Amino acid sequence: SQTIHQWPATLVQPVGSPLSLECTVEGTSNPNLYWYRQAAGRGLQLLFYSVGIGQISSEVPQNLSASRPQDRQFILSSKKLLLSDSGFYLCAWTRGTVSGNTIYFGEGSWLTVV
Amino acid sequence: QKEVEQDPGPLSVPEGAIVSLNCTYSNSAFQYFMWYRQYSRKGPELLMYTYSSGNKEDGRFTAQVDKSSKYISLFIRDSQPSDSATYLCAIDTGRRALTFGSGTRLQVQP
Numbered sequence: 646s647q648t649i650h651q652w653p654a655t656l657v658q659p660v661g662s663p664l665s666l667e668c669t670v671e672g673t674s675n676p677n678l679y680w681y682r683q684a685a686g687r688g689l690q691l692l693f694y695s696v697g698i699g700q701i702s703s704e705v706p707q708n709l710s711a712s713r714p715q716d717r718q719f720i721l722s723s724k725k726l727l728l729s730d731s732g733f734y735l736c737a738w739t740r741g742t743v744s745g746n747t748i749y750f751g752e753g754s755w756l757t758v759v
Numbered sequence: 760q761k762e763v764e765q766d767p768g769p770l771s772v773p774e775g776a777i778v779s780l781n782c783t784y785s786n787s788a789f790q791y792f793m794w795y796r797q798y799s800r801k802g803p804e805l806l807m808y809t810y811s812s813g814n815k816e817d818g819r820f821t822a823q824v825d826k827s828s829k830y831i832s833l834f835i836r837d838s839q840p841s842d843s844a845t846y847l848c849a850i851d852t853g854r855r856a857l858t859f860g861s862g863t864r865l866q867v868q869p
Contacts, residue, residue: 651802677855679856687861688765688847688859688860688861688862689803689847689859691856694855694856696855702855704856733800735802735803737802747793747805747808748805748849748856748857749805750795750802750803750804751802752801752802753800753801753802755800
């Protein structure tokens with residue numbers, strides 16, 4: 646069966662510090678990978694998606710970047726965090742295209758920028 | 760107009776009540792509809808999945824799609840305190856990723 650791991654689960658970072666969140670998927674190959682952010686009381690905002698190694702699409706301009714160095718590894722980064730980067734970050738995957746396929750989420754990473 | 764709209768709640772009901780959660784969407788061409796449940800500080804988990812219109816039942820949960828009204832619903836029968844969570848509707852809008860509603864927070868009081 647497929648599983649998705651995301652870490653760290655919780656982190657508190659000062660403004661201006663770097664960020665690295667990591668996500669790996671097991672039990673499948675060539676998944677589509679996603680990073681979402683969920684601000685308090687708000688819905689899920691798609692940040693990045695990737696259909697293959699080194700292929701990253703950005704949905705919104707921001708202070709964040711993503712990389713996919715391996716087939717089942719997806720990394721979310723920032724060089725300098727802003728207060729507005731605080732939120733709940735979720736990695737997710739689908740098998741192939743989204744149509745008719747459901748999306749599966751990791752456990753999430755809570756980021757507080759202070 | 761947003762593609763998916765969902766009443767944020769919160770919705771508080773007594774244990775055993777029937778709960779109705781709803782979303783509206785903008786484009787009648789959408790065909791894949793999902794409901795996710797998200798417990799506090801956890802990732803969303805898939806609860807129900809429906810294609811096109813009609814009803815789908817799974818235990819105490821029923822998902823309903825009314826394409827003529829562009830309205831999707833999730834019904835929970837005999838609600839339990841363990842059902843307390845945020846429920847998100849999601850729609851495949853034909854882009855790379857699902858479009859999610861903002862979520863409805865449900866509290867079932869024992």
